[in-house]
Amino acid sequence: MRAAARRWDGLLFVAPFLLLYCTILIYPLLKGIWLSLHRVDLFGQGTLVGFDNYARLIGDPTFGQSLINTFLVTLMVVPVLTVLALALALALNRATRDAAIFRGIFFSSSVLSVTIVTLIFRFILAPDAGLLGEIWQGLGWEPLPFLSHPDLTLPALAITTIWWSLGLPMMLFLAGLQQIPEDMYEAAALDNAGKWTTFWRVTLPSIRRTLILVVMLQTAAQLQMFGQAQLLTAGGPSGASRTTVLFLFEVAFGRWELGYASAAAEILFLIILGVTLTQYWLTGRDRESGR
Amino acid sequence: MAGLELHGVRKAFKGVQVLDGVDLTVAPREFIAFLGPSGSGKSTLLRIIAGLETADDGEVILEGRRIDTLPPGDRGVAMVFQHYALYPHMSVRENMAFGLKNARVPKPEIDGLIEDAARVLEINELLDRKPGQLSGGQRQRVAIGRAIVKKPKLFLLDEPLSNLDAALRLRTRVELAQLRQRVDAGVIMVTHDQAEAMTLADRIVVFNDRRIQQVAPPMEIYSRPANTFVARFVGSPAMTIIPGKLQNGSGHAAVRLGDGALIETAISRDGLPPGERIEIGLRPESVRVTRDGDVATTTAKVVLVERLGERSLVYAQLKDGTEITAEDSGLSTARSGDEIGLKIDGAAAHLFGADGTGYHRQDA
Ligand SMILES: Nc1ncnc2c1ncn2[C@@H]1O[C@H](COP(=O)(O)OP(=O)(O)OP(=O)(O)O)[C@@H](O)[C@H]1O
Ligand SMILES: [Mg+2]
Numbered sequence: 036m037r038a039a040a041r042r043w044d045g046l047l048f049v050a051p052f053l054l055l056y057c058t059i060l061i062y063p064l065l066k067g068i069w070l071s072l073h074r075v076d077l078f079g080q081g082t083l084v085g086f087d088n089y090a091r092l093i094g095d096p097t098f099g100q101s102l103i104n105t106f107l108v109t110l111m112v113v114p115v116l117t118v119l120a121l122a123l124a125l126a127l128n129r130a131t132r133d134a135a136i137f138r139g140i141f142f143s144s145s146v147l148s149v150t151i152v153t154l155i156f157r158f159i160l161a162p163d164a165g166l167l168g169e170i171w172q173g174l175g176w177e178p179l180p181f182l183s184h185p186d187l188t189l190p191a192l193a194i195t196t197i198w199w200s201l202g203l204p205m206m207l208f209l210a211g212l213q214q215i216p217e218d219m220y221e222a223a224a225l226d227n228a229g230k231w232t233t234f235w236r237v238t239l240p241s242i243r244r245t246l247i248l249v250v251m252l253q254t255a256a257q258l259q260m261f262g263q264a265q266l267l268t269a270g271g272p273s274g275a276s277r278t279t280v281l282f283l284f285e286v287a288f289g290r291w292e293l294g295y296a297s298a299a300a301e302i303l304f305l306i307i308l309g310v311t312l313t314q315y316w317l318t319g320r321d322r323e324s325g326r
Numbered sequence: 327m328a329g330l331e332l333h334g335v336r337k338a339f340k341g342v343q344v345l346d347g348v349d350l351t352v353a354p355r356e357f358i359a360f361l362g363p364s365g366s367g368k369s370t371l372l373r374i375i376a377g378l379e380t381a382d383d384g385e386v387i388l389e390g391r392r393i394d395t396l397p398p399g400d401r402g403v404a405m406v407f408q409h410y411a412l413y414p415h416m417s418v419r420e421n422m423a424f425g426l427k428n429a430r431v432p433k434p435e436i437d438g439l440i441e442d443a444a445r446v447l448e449i450n451e452l453l454d455r456k457p458g459q460l461s462g463g464q465r466q467r468v469a470i471g472r473a474i475v476k477k478p479k480l481f482l483l484d485e486p487l488s489n490l491d492a493a494l495r496l497r498t499r500v501e502l503a504q505l506r507q508r509v510d511a512g513v514i515m516v517t518h519d520q521a522e523a524m525t526l527a528d529r530i531v532v533f534n535d536r537r538i539q540q541v542a543p544p545m546e547i548y549s550r551p552a553n554t555f556v557a558r559f560v561g562s563p564a565m566t567i568i569p570g571k572l573q574n575g576s577g578h579a580a581v582r583l584g585d586g587a588l589i590e591t592a593i594s595r596d597g598l599p600p601g602e603r604i605e606i607g608l609r610p611e612s613v614r615v616t617r618d619g620d621v622a623t624t625t626a627k628v629v630l631v632e633r634l635g636e637r638s639l640v641y642a643q644l645k646d647g648t649e650i651t652a653e654d655s656g657l658s659t660a661r662s663g664d665e666i667g668l669k670i671d672g673a674a675a676h677l678f679g680a681d682g683t684g685y686h687r688q689d690a
Contacts, residue, residue: 218407
């Protein structure tokens with residue numbers, strides 16, 4: 036009796052959170068699943084079609100292409116972004132004034148909205164009037180058609196995304212680096228460890244958790260890439276840069292096939308869940324033995 | 327050949343001088359303790375020797391080789407850090423092997439060195455654990471082990487026992503003393519703890535005010551302090567130092583205190599600075615509370631009694647207000663406010679000149 040009463044008392048403390056969690060996360064999730072099993076348009080309740088939407092998706096080449104694009108751009112962004120952010124963090128991990136200023140500058144890009152970022156990169160990447168084009172021409176080369184050639188649009192998206200997203204991982208790495216006690220580096224110096232050895236054997240293992248976190252967060256974020264693709268290239272040319280979220284946006288709000296779009300969203304959700312859980316599992320196994 | 331030599335070492339941090347012209351010569355295999363108040367530059371000097379800090383000026387020479395220009399790893403020294411600084415993601419074995427691997431020592435040799443050290447330190451069982459799975463005392467041993475396997479010419483220990491509880495501290499102290507017999511290297515240990523310095527060190531270096539105040543074996547530091555700072559700093563409770571007037575005469579010096587008491591010291595009158603102003607230093611054990619029948623040198627009023635069990639410390643005031651610390655038996659009946667007689671053993675007294683320099687009896 037008493038034990039049961041205590042349990043309910045405890046629940047009261049987390050009730051506000053639970054309520055919020057249910058309304059903004061659980062309910063939409065369930066609603067999405069429900070939608071994905073129906074044929075729904077703007078009007079009316081929709082009709083139950085079972086797994087029809089999923090079956091159609093598997094046969095839809097546009098959806099398949101969008102998944103491939105999404106994976107490709109994620110593969111382009113995440114490793115480069117992680118290495119760059121870590122390199123910057125290592126370079127700026129000191130208490131000088133200059134370092135503080137540069138930290139601010141590199142972080143500032145991430146507070147811009149995607150609209151402004153893509154605008155900036157239009158100016159940089161546009162072949163006729165862009166900054167990169169000018170430089171290319173100044174060197175006597177043909178400017179690269181970043182925004183119109185099917186092989187160059189995904190790299191263009193990746194470059195834009197890397198520039199835009201650098202700030203947060205850099206800050207996470209800086210926070211991780213600052214957790215490493217100074218005397219560990221002193222011990223390494225007395226242990227004859229060179230710069231490279233110190234990095235691989237002392238620094239990197241010490242920020243392993245941050246590294247995992249950054250890779251997982253970025254993977255999950257890039258698999259949901261949308262704004263850049265829509266604003267920079269509108270998914271073109273002929274779908275060469277259409278990401279999955281852009282695909283489901285077009286289906287949902289262009290063709291108003293809400294059920295079909297929801298099914299695509301569920302598949303993407305499962306993919307993201309699968310990828311990040313795999314990363315977690317691959318990197319977190321020796322957790323118990325470590326510390 | 328000397329083990330370690332320091333010549334004119336100076337160091338300032340942002341314009342604040344921390345070490346000012348430090349000279350020191352350490353014999354090979356000597357155990358040296360750095361003792362001094364907080365902020366007196368002990369750690370800084372240790373880090374300069376290790377190469378973790380660069381001196382502004384001066385030389386560091388180890389076994390005839392100038393090392394202050396070398397990187398830390400090439401100096402032939404090993405350090406045990408106050409917080410151990412073990413690599414948390416490496417096992418104990420890897421922690422100990424890391425420095426040797428970097429120095430390209432062959433694997434079989436590394437294994438042998440680790441086995442030996444582990445046996446001496448009794449950490450064989452722990453070799454495959456991570457530092458996070460060890461107790462404070464065990465980590466301490468691993469940190470010492472990591473230093474030992476490198477076979478350095480000099481061990482540098484910065485307050486190695488300060489993170490241990492009292493019992494473990496005492497045990498580790500004994501172990502350090504035994505260990506010390508086995509390694510063929512000098513040891514420099516920074517410590518706050520006088521007892522640690524007194525029991526372990528061959529010689530103690532007392533730091534204060536940017537300089538070395540005295541370098542001497544423990545008993546000499548205690549019985550022949552070079553100046554008033556050392557006299558007050560070493561010994562607990564601190565030596566009482568009272569101004570007095572040097573009496574005319576030859577032979578041993580006699581000093582009259584402010585309350586009129588005359589103390590005959592065993593210190594030769596020659597060699598004392600001219601003038602009659604002088605300070606007399608008395609350790610509590612040479613100031614006894616009198617019992618019935620004893621002849622008192624002077625009288626005092628009790629301020630506070632500290633009962634330590636086997637003895638009591640009596641903090642008292644002489645008639646002219648000067649404070650003095652005396653000793654009494656554990657069963658002392660003195661209570662604050664009491665009027666007591668004090669018997670001062672003049673033969674054990676120390677004298678200090680106006681500049682603080684200490685003068686002591688010849689044979690002490
Ligand atoms: N990196 C530094 N930057 C600025 N000042 C420093 C630095 N390291 C030490 N100091 C200063 O130098 C002085 C000596 O410091 P040090 O650490 O050598 O003292 P210590 O004798 O080891 O003291 P403790 O017994 O408290 O460890 C202190 O006043 C300290 O504030
Ligand atoms: Mg210190």
